[in-house]
Amino acid sequence: MHRSLIQHLYLHIPFCHRVCPYCSFYKHTPGNTDMAAFVDAILNELTLHQRQLDLRPKTIYFGGGTPTALSRSHLTTLIHGLRQRLDLSDLQELCLEANPKTVSPAKATLLRDLGVTRVSLGVQAWDQPTLTLLGRDHAPDEATETFHILRDAGIPALNLDLMFSIPHQTLDIWTAGLHHSLSLKPDHLSCYNLTYEEDTDFLQRHQTGELDQNQDRDADHFGTTIDLLEAAGYEHYETSNFALPGRRSLHNQAYWQGADYLGLGPSASSTHQRTRWKNISDTTRYNELLSQNRVPIVESEDLTDNQWLMERIALELRTAEGLSLSRIAPSIAHWLPTLQTENLIHLTPTHLHLTREGKPLVDQIAETLIPEEPK
Ligand code: SF4
Incomplete structure (x- = not known):
């Protein structure tokens, strides 16, 4: 394969303290995972790919799962390890997904010191009944507090991740949540319509009729989102994404524009020159394979x-x-x-x-x- 430059790196951190019933990403509770071995495995995977691929990232994105479920020392080892292995002279964005309850002031300060430029905070909703239905383990006030912790630490850009058209979520509830979001002055908002994904508890509950889908509610919530956020000065630059001028997500934009990217970690996908491959969705096996210097790829296809x-x-x-x-x-x-x-x-x-x-x-x-x- 001809070597060409890859400028976008994704790292999948599959740990969540509690698993949300609507979520279809590969994730699990940390259990007795050897976290130090996991961090070594990710760095080792990067080193193995560097034999084949030229990497000079413009963007690095830590998704999951919950990247902030990693301890401060593991985050430090991981980000220092990336800095040692990669030429980061072109780096423009280092983004990390975070959940309320997993970001202390000390961790937020560490993230800033490690060079994190953007944090995407998984809030989903601002009212307790919706958070309870979604199986989230944080209360509305805790999310507000986490947002302020990140702001006070000096993280340059903050995103709020929200979901709408959830059963029992009226337009008034959703609108009140948007107003609360705007009062925090985030740089960016991601607002996703709830969908019932395969292999989730929510899909089963939808199929039994317990959780409804309502296209009128979808349209009302989406339309209100566009009207309110555009009126507040946010650009609607992708169906689910809104940014203040100059505050778009560079990593996600690159993905939408079809740029090549390398994904590291269990279940991560990569695309290089129209070849797409996917890593094994099993953290234990992922760690084992990398401890033997074997790439953890389980599927590969050339896109037609x-x-x-x-x-x-x-x-x-x-x-x-x-x-x-x-x-x-x-x-x-x-x-x-x-x-x-x-x-x-x-x-x-x-x-x-x-x-x-x-x-x-x-x-x-x-x-x-x-x-x-x-x-
Ligand atoms: S915290 Fe995020 S990644 Fe983890 S289960 Fe919930 S939605 Fe999925």
Whole structure:
């Protein structure tokens, strides 16, 4: 394989003190995992990849799981280990996901001292009944306190991660949560519509009728989110993401734009020159493999032109930059006048953008614009 530069690095830290019933990411409670061995394994995985790949990251993103579930000493070893192994002269963003209750003032100060430029705080909701339904282990006040701890420590940019259209969450509850979020003046907000994911307790409860899905509620909550956050000066730059000017997530933008990235850690995915691979989703086995200097990859595929195109359409359509018209197949182009007449899209000479009316229908419009897989 021809060596080309990879500029985006993702690290998956799969530990959560409590597992949320709606979450489909690979995660587990720390149990008796040997954390020092886990940190060694991640650094070793990086070293193994460096034999094949040129890495000079512009962005590094710690996701999970809960990266802040790692102790201060393990976070220090991990980030120092990255700094020793990598040329970070191009680094523009070092982002870490955090959960309320896992960030003490000492840990927040350490993160700043380690060079963390951005923290994404998993708040999800600001009212206790919704947090209880979501199985979250923090109270609303604890999330507010954690936000202030991170601000006071001097982390340059803070994101709030929120979820809407949760059963029993009225529009008033969601709106009150948005107002509380805005009162904290975050640099960035990620607002996700609840979806029922495979292999989750929530999906089972949805299938038995206990937890509902309601498209009117989805649309009301989403529309209110756009109106309130745009009025407060946030750019709606991706379907679920809003940023103050100059405060977009560089790592996520690179992913939406189709940049190559290397993922480290259990279950992490990577994409390099249209080859995608995935690591084993088993922390114990991951540690064992790396202790034997074996790469922990369990799946690898070369994306077909059509798979690649489908992904580009689905991701670009979600962004403020819009979908490049060069991606639209001639066999699909006849849909454009219809979508324009329905006021769902508008066209520039080079791109297709969703209108305010089109934004809630992003997935349906993407389906319309994706050509059928050749037989
Ligand atoms: S804390 Fe985050 S990663 Fe962990 S179970 Fe909950 S939603 Fe999933």
